[in-house]
Amino acid sequence: MSNDVDNSRRKFIAAGVAGTAGLVLAPGVTLLDMANARPAGEAASSTKRWGMLIDSTKCATGCNDCVTACGKENGVASTGHPETDPQWIRKIELKEVKSGKSHSLPMMCQHCAEPPCVDVCPTGASFKRADGIVLVDRHICIGCRYCMMACPYKARSFVHEEHDDQNPDVPRGKGCVESCTLCVHRVDKDMEPACVEACSAGNHGAMLFGDLNDANSEISKRIATYATTQVRADLALNTGVRYQGI
Amino acid sequence: MINPAKRRSVLGWLAAALSALLLAGVMPATADDEHGAHSGHKLIAKGDKCVRDEDYMRRNHMKILMHQRDETMRKGIRGSQDSLKNCIECHVNPKTNSVASSKEDFCMGCHSYAAVKLDCFECHSSKPKAPAVGMNPIVTPEQKSEGNDKQSSLSGKMRWQMQAKQASLNMGEGVK
Amino acid sequence: MSNDVFRKSKDGAFYFVLGVIGLVVLAGLGAAFYMEHYGHVVTGMTNQIVWGLPHVFAIFLIVAASGVLNVASIGSVFGKPVYKARGPLAGLLAIAMLAGGLMVLMLDLGRSDRLIIAMTYLNLKSVFALNVFLYTVFFTVVALYLWTMLDRKMHAYSKYVGFAAFIWRLALTTGTGAIFGFLVARQAYGTALLAPMFIIMSFSFGLAVFMIVQAVMYSWNDRVLDEVILHRLKNLLATFVAAVLYFTVVYHMTNLYFAKQTAFEHFILIDGGVYTNLFWFGQILLGTLAPLAILFHPGLSKRNGWIVTASMLVILGAFAQLYVLLIGGQAFPLSIFPSMVESSSFFDGQIHTYSPSLPEFLLGMGGIAAAALITAIAAKVLNFMPDDKHHTVSH
Incomplete structure (x- = not known):
């Protein structure tokens, strides 16, 4: 009532x-x-769980809008070393072995409820915020890369080189591990992650951001209505990023 | 047997790492206890008053920053007047648009004088965000990436700052 | 205190050797400084192969460190006098190698300047953090153990401290194995088998290192090791080598039985290029079968030189095994979408390449040299020469 x-x-x-x-x-x-x-002085709370729903049927092969937007927003740029350059979000092309059916989708940190990266981190630098966002606290990250060994999604990157072109909202530097923050600096100001915004702006509508704990949110309604999947659901990590159409 | 020059460079490296730890607040900073030694150094781009009085700031700015760092990182409490970003907004050197690019700049001025290694800016930008006053809320993607201002909504930002001010008043003397 | 370990007449040679070892340590430190300064972009490690050659060296040293203590444990815990005489040297090597291994591990960190953070911020759920605790206590317990062995007044406690050290070294190697055993994401890891396998590996690697160091010390002092003692040690080494082979077979057979693991096994055993070669020729042929043949050969197994050769082959095999497990395990891509073919700009779905760089190698060698340096200096100032009063055939 x-x-x-x-x-x-x-x-x-x-x-x-x-x-x-x-x-x-x-x-x-x-x-x-x-x-x-959330009022500015108040801490993020577990009444929310931020998540994302990605509809791979609406995600086109070759479209890189989300990746580009993420790079701009977070200052993640190529240095010409593809093997060591960090990638917070990437497009994966999939092909079913037998039928040849193909899918295209963005892959990034899945913001697990039971994140292996948080379990293995020796210093506690890798942590999950109350509202479900998995982050790296670079102040205490020692750069051991154990979280990269533990992540089943290859979501984390090690910063192999010095950077000096950081966005004031997104600190990042040599020697620490990093990954998608779900644009936490934007989420804290009631904005959507840059990738989702770019996907909508391009009229693709393949990405939806919202509160998985709120039954009335668009994302919760869609998950309640359509068949959605968690990547590597066999690991039972309870991911915050869900997929539709694969 | 052991090359002294090499050893010295390695020792220097270890010493630098150790002083970084000092800065991180593992031990109380002692370098600025000789107070007044460098008190002439003032570089304030805007505003007439710091978030605490100068003497307190000179000794305790690292504690305030450390406290706010964890509040923001761990709990998502943003927009406080104690944030590093807020420090930079006022203390930026208009000539270099930075607080740490040269010894003329606010942070480096003292830190190089006191020989305390500063590693905030290995990850944090030492530059302020583009001036927000009078900003046009209609921002094209190109401007966004260049202007460094990621808040595409003016109303959101204003509401944000109002709340932030209130929050920081509440937290005011939280660090001591 | 006897100083006959390194006799005065050989002082010059000793300091020369010490200088050479010291230079290797310095080269390792220099390499670490270089990596720290420019970032890991100057190494062969990437976002695909996140742990590289330094970790192979570090894990070898840490595993062998706990294993070498076994020699002392057999003496104290199981009361065998032959091993008791070797207890102090085993304890010293354990401390030295663990220090060398941790030095490599620590200097490879992205932020090695944050050592204090690594020791003060502990996430108790992390196996890594647990290992930090295991290492620290290991140093303490083994140091105490050495004290009870070296100080006549403390001999009475030797058995108890030795027992504690024995239990702790088992825990430590379990912890090292669990670093990989607790990784759910990658197909090479994520099995509890790795914990006992690492323990048996430590027995083998540790004893092989011990036999080599012992041979060097005896020959430096122009002494000959009693044949009976040598015979016992080489039989023990052969048993351990065979046990490692057993675990290796079980590990791969289990994987081969699981359909989801067959592609990975196919990669390691058949078409993995350098990893396949290292497995069959490095680990199995040179590291296992060859030493077993030598150690069981009726003629060769009586010759000191051949036993040292066998020990060296065991160590060679150890490096091959760890390289295949660590690097090979990462080279095989993550299966993010099982049953689908993946491709991306981030190397999803393809075998990852890795070419070790010079700084990584130098850092690893620096760790070994650091262990050697600690051992040599300690053996110079204290008496770590095995003292077989009732067994020696010559003086």
Whole structure:
């Protein structure tokens, strides 16, 4: 009962805020469900679990919009050393052995609920935030790369070279391990990850970001309605990134 | 038997690593206890008052930064006045657009004088974000990547700063 | 305190050898500094092969360090006098090799300047962190053990401390094996078999190192090791080598039985290029069958030189085995989407290449040299020469 009241109130506030925001916002700039916004001084909480749903049927071979946007947002650029250059997100092309059916999809940190990288990290630098985002605390990362050995998705990269062109919001440097942060600096400001924004901006609609804990979020509804998969579901890591169409 | 020059360079390297640890707050910083020694160094691009009084900052800025670092990293509490980004906003050297690119810059000015190794900027940008005042919220992707301003929503940003101010007032003397 | 280990007449030669070893240590430190300064881009390691040659050296040293202590354990725990006489040298080698191995591991870190963080921020769920604890206590326990063996007044405690050291070394090698055993992602690892396998590997590698060091010390002092003692040690080594072979067979047979693992086994055993060659020619032929043939040969197994050769072959095989396990295990790509062919700009679905670089090799050699340096200096100032009062045939 009180939940219903809460929900209706939330919707009402959401409508109000969205209306006001709509007046202020420029066209094309979308804000995430502002009613759920977290006040600035408050810590991320486990009432939320951020996740992503990727529809591989809408993801085109050759389209790299998400990868490009991630690179720009996070300052991850090629140095001409493909084997040592970090990749936070990459496009994987898949082909079924027998039928030859192909898929194209972005692969990045799956933000597991039971992340192996966090288990193995000797210093606790690899950690999962209360809202499910898996991060590397570079202040205490010693660069042992054990997390890279442990990750089943090859989601992590070691920074092999010095960098001095960091985005002020995204510190990164030589000698530490890094991976997709789900654009945590944007999520903390009620924005979507850069890859998702770019996918929508390109009218591909293959990526959806949202709160897996909120039954009324678009992502939860889609997961409740359609058949979705977790990559390497056999490992039971309970990934925050889900796929549709593979 | 052992090449002294080589040994010295290795020792120097170890010493540098050790001083980085000092900075990280493993031990109380002693380098600036000779206070007043370098107090003439002021480089303030904007604002007339620091987040704490100068004397306190000179001794304890690393503690404040360390505290805020964990708050932001671990809990996602952003926008505090104690953030490194906020320090850079005010203390940037207009000539170099940095706080640590040369000995003229705010951070390096003291740190090179006190011979305390600073490794914040091996990962963090020492440059401020592009000026936010009067910013046009309509940002093209190209401008975004060059301008370094990743907040594409003005209203979001304003709301953010309001909240941040309140939050930092609450946290005010949290570090001591 | 007897100083006959390195007699005065050979002082010049001793310091020369010490100088050469010292230079290798310096080269290793220089290599680490170079890697630290430019970043790991100057090494052969990549985002595909994240652990490289330094880790092969480090793990060899750590595994052999715990294994070499076995010689002392057989003396103290199981009361065999032949081994008791060798206890102090075994303890010294254990400490020296563990120090060398940890030096390599530590200097390869992306941020080796954060050693203090590695020791003060411990995630107790991490096997790595557990190992930091295991190593630290190992140093302490073995140091105490040495004290009880070297100090006549402390002899009474030797048995108990020796027992503690024996238990702890088993825990330590279990921990080293578990570093790989607890990795769920990669097909080469993720099996509990690796823990006992690492223990038996440590027995073999450790004893081989011990036999070589012992031979060097005897020959330096113009002494001859009693044939009976040599016979016992070489039989023990042969048993350990055969046991490692047994575990290797079980490991690969298990994998071959699981359909999901056959592609990986095919890679290692048949078409893995350098890894296949290292496995068959390095580990099996040179590292296992050849030493077994020597150690069981009626004539050769009585000759000191041949036994040292066999020990060296065991160590060669050890490096081949660790290289195949570590690098070969990473060279085979992750199966992110089983039953599908993967391709990407991040080398998904393809065999990863690795060419070890000079700095990595120098760092690894630096670790071995550091262990040798500690051993040589300690043997110069204290008496670590095995003292077989009742067994020696010559003086």
